[in-house]
Amino acid sequence: MSTSATTDQGATRFASIDEVRERLADTGYLASDAIATTTFLADALGKPLLVEGPAGVGKTELAKAVAAATGARLIRLQCYEGVDEARALYEWNHAKQLLRITAEREAADGWDALRDNIFSDEFLLPRPLLQAIRSDEPVVLLVDELDKADVEIEGLLLEILGDFQVTVPELGTLTARHRPFVVLTSNATRELSEALRRRCLFLHIDYPSAELEQRIVTLRAPGLDDALTASVVRLVQRLRELRLRKAPSVAETVDWARTLVALGASRDADLSPELVRDNLGVLLKHQDDIERATVALDLPAN
Ligand SMILES: Nc1ncnc2c1ncn2[C@@H]1O[C@H](COP(=O)(O)OP(=O)(O)OP(=O)(O)O)[C@@H](O)[C@H]1O
Ligand SMILES: [Mg+2]
Incomplete structure (x- = not known):
């Protein structure tokens, strides 16, 4: 454990934006230009990356991909209502x-x-934030779904993310040896504080473009021909334009493509309206959404 103030600020993980894109792609994560650029800058400037966006667009996955691409250990603080210092930092x-x-x-x-x-150390139970600070190996610290936590936890994060050190009264000040790459994610169910936003680089991930989503499907659910992949993505993007309770995310697009493979549909000609109707439950998770989509897509009744 380091008690001196010598966090390694110098070493960056990526030499260029293209390198970010390539190394993330090697792990199976296809980054848009905005994602690759902001990830590069977060690393180069040593700032936490605050990622917002709808469910299932690859926020959590981005942190995992950065860890995999850089050979770092992923340490995750999963936030929930009532998560407190004892769960986030340490307890005895x-x-x-x-x-x-x-x-x-x-x-x-x-x-x-x-x-x-x-x-003494023997009786300390380090939780994710302290684990990240004390780690001897490089770390990606994922603070996932921060909007679910109470606002007090942001105060704690501000303190820690500022200089990557924490004071345990009985043990002294512990300083990170390596600067962790920090990713904070939020679904924006509540506004995060301005103070926290100021310290982070902000990245909004939205649903991908059709072109990018097709590449994601090809990578994650191989087995469909290009025309069918394009049809799958077109259909999902069309559903996102409807006013649904829960629009299908990238995760659902991938699931749907895998469903088609499992059902033996691999060519565009295999995609019948009946097949779409019978498997809408993979894409949509509410009955009223399914009814709305059935009408909008003009699918045959059951
Ligand atoms: N850019 C991408 N490249 C490859 N796969 C992706 C990408 N974006 C999303 N995915 C796929 O979508 C899935 C869901 O992503 P993830 O769990 O990161 O969503 P999320 O934004 O964290 O959602 P939530 O807000 O519900 O936690 C991933 O497991 C992955 O299969
Ligand atoms: Mg997530």
């Missing part, structure tokens, strides 16, 4: 401390020695 192992107290209360050294002993 009270059960183990009690056992030690019980075992040693008769010892001659007295309470002071015992207290120093039970507030």
